[in-house]
Amino acid sequence: MAGNPVRPHSVESPGRAVVSSIGRVTAYVFLIAFAVAIIYPLLWMALNGFKSNAELFGDPWGLPKTWRFENFGKAWNLGVVRYLMNSVIVAGASVVTTILFSSMAAYALTRHRVPFAGAITVLLLGGMMLAPTVALIPLFRLLQTIGIFDTYWALIVLYTAFRIPFTVFLIRAYMVTLSREIEDAAIVDGASRWQTFWLVIMPLSRPIIVSAALLQALFSWNEFVFALVFINDTDLKTLPVGLLAMQGRVLSDWPVLFAALTMAAIPMIVLFLAGQRQFIRGLSEGFGK
Amino acid sequence: MPGTRQLGRWSILLWVAPAVVLLVVFVYFPVVDNLRLSLYRWNAFSPKEVWIGLDNYRALGADPVFWSSLFNNIAYAVVSVIFQVGGGLVLAAILEELIRGRWKGFFRTVYFIPAVLSLTITGLLFQFMYNPQIGLVNGLLDSLGLDAWKHSWLGESATAIWAIIAMSQWQSIGYVMVLFIVAMQRIPRELYEAAYLDGASRVQAFRRITVPLVREMTLLAMIITVSGAFLVFNEVQVMTAGGPNNSSHTLGTWLYKSAFFNDQMGYAAAIAVVIFVITLAAAIIQLFLGRGKAVQY
Numbered sequence: 001m002a003g004n005p006v007r008p009h010s011v012e013s014p015g016r017a018v019v020s021s022i023g024r025v026t027a028y029v030f031l032i033a034f035a036v037a038i039i040y041p042l043l044w045m046a047l048n049g050f051k052s053n054a055e056l057f058g059d060p061w062g063l064p065k066t067w068r069f070e071n072f073g074k075a076w077n078l079g080v081v082r083y084l085m086n087s088v089i090v091a092g093a094s095v096v097t098t099i100l101f102s103s104m105a106a107y108a109l110t111r112h113r114v115p116f117a118g119a120i121t122v123l124l125l126g127g128m129m130l131a132p133t134v135a136l137i138p139l140f141r142l143l144q145t146i147g148i149f150d151t152y153w154a155l156i157v158l159y160t161a162f163r164i165p166f167t168v169f170l171i172r173a174y175m176v177t178l179s180r181e182i183e184d185a186a187i188v189d190g191a192s193r194w195q196t197f198w199l200v201i202m203p204l205s206r207p208i209i210v211s212a213a214l215l216q217a218l219f220s221w222n223e224f225v226f227a228l229v230f231i232n233d234t235d236l237k238t239l240p241v242g243l244l245a246m247q248g249r250v251l252s253d254w255p256v257l258f259a260a261l262t263m264a265a266i267p268m269i270v271l272f273l274a275g276q277r278q279f280i281r282g283l284s285e286g287f288g289k
Numbered sequence: 290m291p292g293t294r295q296l297g298r299w300s301i302l303l304w305v306a307p308a309v310v311l312l313v314v315f316v317y318f319p320v321v322d323n324l325r326l327s328l329y330r331w332n333a334f335s336p337k338e339v340w341i342g343l344d345n346y347r348a349l350g351a352d353p354v355f356w357s358s359l360f361n362n363i364a365y366a367v368v369s370v371i372f373q374v375g376g377g378l379v380l381a382a383i384l385e386e387l388i389r390g391r392w393k394g395f396f397r398t399v400y401f402i403p404a405v406l407s408l409t410i411t412g413l414l415f416q417f418m419y420n421p422q423i424g425l426v427n428g429l430l431d432s433l434g435l436d437a438w439k440h441s442w443l444g445e446s447a448t449a450i451w452a453i454i455a456m457s458q459w460q461s462i463g464y465v466m467v468l469f470i471v472a473m474q475r476i477p478r479e480l481y482e483a484a485y486l487d488g489a490s491r492v493q494a495f496r497r498i499t500v501p502l503v504r505e506m507t508l509l510a511m512i513i514t515v516s517g518a519f520l521v522f523n524e525v526q527v528m529t530a531g532g533p534n535n536s537s538h539t540l541g542t543w544l545y546k547s548a549f550f551n552d553q554m555g556y557a558a559a560i561a562v563v564i565f566v567i568t569l570a571a572a573i574i575q576l577f578l579g580r581g582k583a584v585q586y
Contacts, residue, residue: 020491023387023491024387027383027387027388028388028392030383031383031384031388031396034380034396034400035395035396035399035400037459038399038400038402038403038459038463039399040425041414041415041418041425041459042402042403042414044418044425045414048417056423057422057423060422060423060424060425060428061425061428100307101307101308101311102308104304104305104307104308105304105305105307105308105309107304108301108302108304108305109305112301112304113298113301114301114302114304114305115298115299115301115302120305120309123309123312123313123317124305124308124309124312127312127316127317128572129568129569129572129573129576130316130317130320130565130568130569131516131520131564131565131568132520133520133522133541133544133561133564134319134320134323134561134562134564134565134568135315135316135319135320135323135561136544136545136548136557136561137323137326137544137548137554137557137558137561138318138319138320138322138323138326138558139315139319140333140548142314142315142318142319142322157311157315158315160311161311161312161314161315161316162315162316164308164311164312165312168308193301193304218405221407222405222406222407222408224407224408224409224522224523224526225522225523225541225545228526228545229545229549239407239409240407240408240409240410240523241409243407243409243410243413244409244413244526244527247413254417257413258417261410261413261414264407264410265406265407265410268405268406268407269402269405269406271405272401272402272405273398276398276401279405280467280471283464283467283468283471284468284471
């Protein structure tokens with residue numbers, strides 16, 4: 001976005017300008033068509049949430065004749081409220097633990113001389129190479145052995161453990177760049193490590209903490225494999241698995257399912273629109289280096 | 290006092306301890322344990338392990354569903370590299386080069402939206418999109434006069450996996466596009482201005498400047514996409530659960546079914562080892578490329 005004083009077309013001949021504007025029109029047509037292909041199914045989902053079953057099958061493309069808001073109430077009571085709450089609890093808790101443990105580790109590794117720092121860094125970042133699916137079978141037994149199978153803790157612990165590598169990677173790269181001067185001043189003033197961490201380092205790292213927290217929220221909100229295998233209790237299911245269970249529970253009243261899908265989609269879309277810049281910074285820091 | 294100093298030096302380990310312990314217990318241990326478990330026969334209800342050496346792997350080699358699952362993962366990878374990496378690159382270049390101001394942000398935002406949605410939401414939505422009676426896909430073909438192309442997309446062995454793969458492109462292309470946009474914004478404008486002054490066309494500028502300078506991101510995006518393709522689980526489980534006739538399984542869903550429906554835990558662990566080898570290889574290549582000198586702008 002930085003200033004581009006000379007635009008390329010300012011040096012083009014009139015003939016080129018025509019070609020260029022044809023190109024631009026084609027580009028717009030293509031981009032708009034693609035945007036429609038993205039938005040239309042989502043809009044269709046939301047609109048179908050207002051229909052009756054007869055309307056859905058009779059006129060799947062049209063607008064609802066009467067807007068049945070009650071579908072949303074039905075979906076809410078059939079489980080959406082429960083799954084939404086479970087997702088909020090699991091995602092919220094795992095954001096807190098992941099960010100806390102990752103920033104503590106990143107702080108120690110970047111601001112202090114840690115014994116075996118090299119080995120610890122390799123261990124922490126190396127976890128990025130290991131996929132959740134590969135650990136599924138042993139975890140099934142491990143969680144039962146330690147007694148957290150079929151509890152919120154199963155998901156909170158696993159979402160934290162599997163995302164610490166990426167989160168440490170993000171935060172560490174940022175903390176390395178912080179200047180030592182403010183920190184040294186705090187230490188001279190007698191601040192403890194814990195105080196320095198909370199009062200100096202964490203506030204200075206705020207941009208990357210926000211990005212990392214958003215990406216962690218997105219991950220734990222949408223995670224499916226662990227949520228499917230390690231939670232049996234219907235009352236504890238998070239949205240991705242709960243919605244699947246609802247498919248059977250709406251008794252072929254499909255508009256209610258559409259209403260449920262729409263309500264489930266809204267929180268992440270809102271979060272993304274609100275924190276778009278932070279989302280993208282997190283992604284680009286993660287992959288762009 | 291040297292004693293306190295020593296203590297101070299070691300006490301810093303407490304700061305990394307929670308992360309290290311969680312990782313060792315819940316990530317490293319299970320992955321290693323999985324290698325061991327793949328050499329045993331056992332199931333969830335009688336967890337007595339019987340050593341059977343490489344029998345699970347022999348069974349894998351003889352299992353047609355394993356091979357069709359692997360094929361489906363490979364198909365997923367190939368299609369995703371073409372559409373997400375290729376398409377994402379072109380889309381990013383069009384947005385960066387031709388579109389100005391407010392519209393640029395609008396398109397970028399819209400294209401990215403599906404990527405933040407749960408695959409369960411998009412999977413269930415596309416189940417209806419592919420529905421033979423009310424689905425938009427057959428409806429669209431109808432209105433284009435292409436009735437002959439209509440299918441019960443998720444209900445036929447020949448089309449199920451391809452329908453799922455197509456949904457996945459719809460969902461993820463915007464994500465890869467954003468990665469490319471980030472890379473392109475690091476290219477100095479002067480390079481383009483000089484090229485245009487020399488009479489280069491936009492297509493030439495794309496080929497000679499953009500593509501070479503986002504090469505690193507292209508490789509990275511390819512690796513992310515390919516290793517993601519070998520972990521596909523959610524959308525398949527939601528849309529077909531591997532059916533019809535096990536035709537749309539991927540390694541992930543076949544592992545899940547083997548473990549928790551067929552109760553062949555050891556066999557499922559062997560499938561996990563195959564996934565492990567493939568994704569680890571992809572990660573090592575990624576690490577190797579990341580180490581290499583960054584493109585000099």
